[in-house]
Amino acid sequence: MQGPTMSSDDVILDRVGSAAVIRLNRPKALNSINLSMVRAIRAALDDAAEDVSVSCVVLTGEGDRGLCAGGDIRVLFEMGKADDTEATRFWREEFPLNYAIAHYLKPYVALMDGITMGGGVGLASHGRHRLVTERTRLAMPETGIGYFPDVGTSWLLPKAPGEVGTWMGLTGLEVTAADAIFAGLADLSVPSDELPKLVQALGALAADADDAAVEAVLQSFAVSPGESELQRNHAVIDRCFAHDNVEDILAALDAEGGEFAGRTREAILKRSPTSLKLTLRLLRAGRDSSGLVECLEREFAAGVEILRHHDFYEGVRAAIIDKDRDPKWSPASLQEVGREAIELYFAGRHGTLFPDHRL
Incomplete structure (x- = not known):
């Protein structure tokens, strides 16, 4: 059953049966997250945790380029340049969100299709069920902008x-689905064109479905990720x-x-x-x-x-x-x-x- 869709511009909150779906909605900016999105995601997670009709939470990104390219560093750049005392507010709320995801009580499924970098890794890789596809390009590229891998990746x-x-953190280079799984930042690879069916299958679960039931659905869509260059x-x-x-x-x-x-x-x-x-x-x-x-x-x-x-x-x-x-x-x-x-x-x-x- 397709439920009502709620939109707050940069984050769309959707229901597909028993699955609460959080859609990052800044496709022109590769779904880079800002403070309002951090707050919307946190509120959605809190609501879903209390909603007895929700079996699991699914995180995905709108557009066809990726889940999330990271935090909106242009805003941080401008605020820091202006010596704005609120420049660190984003981290003050983003990092506790990463912690909340890592300790979320209901099954949390991140669809890391396409570009998943920086803050996007924080939203996905702390979750319990992390899916990659043949299109995944994952990286922590921060050393290339004078920063460092954050969002709990240390x-x-x-x-x-x-x-x-250490290789990933220092080089900042992109890795594939197979590499992400080998590095422990993802769990399963699924074909990108199967993701809509996968979400529907999750939504068909009973509201009291547990992690084992969610895992069974995910495993039914899983395919070999191929060879990992990092493993080689x-x-x-x-x-x-x-x-x-x-x-x-x-x-x-x-x-x-x-x-x-x-x-x-x-x-x-x-x-x-x-x-x-x-x-x-x-x-x-x-x-x-x-x-x-x-x-x-x-x-x-x-x-x-x-x-x-x-x-x-x-x-x-x-x-x-x-x-x-x-x-x-x-x-x-x-x-x-x-x-x-x-x-x-x-x-x-x-x-x-x-x-x-x-x-």
């Missing part, structure tokens, strides 16, 4: 096999990315030789030196953390500090303002980024997101 990426999460190069990744400083990783890639190592090294050399060192520290800290909350708190402190420095504004300028793809990082080299400079991002001078949570 908790998720270290859980990938070996050093695969797992040994190279583990050898080169086992080091705890970026310079040693680059040296290991250089010594390794081969097309994959060369392409990886070339990608890293284009990223912000500060972002690379910060990202590696966050990923190593995430590996030893007590849980998602500790990582989100650490990421929030680092994000606030990012707004005080050059590279984020330069990276966004080069990527989406002027689009010249030629950022001038400062400092320009890894050797110029001292340990004391990175320590600033861990000072935790900016309050807490989860004051009642015990780490």
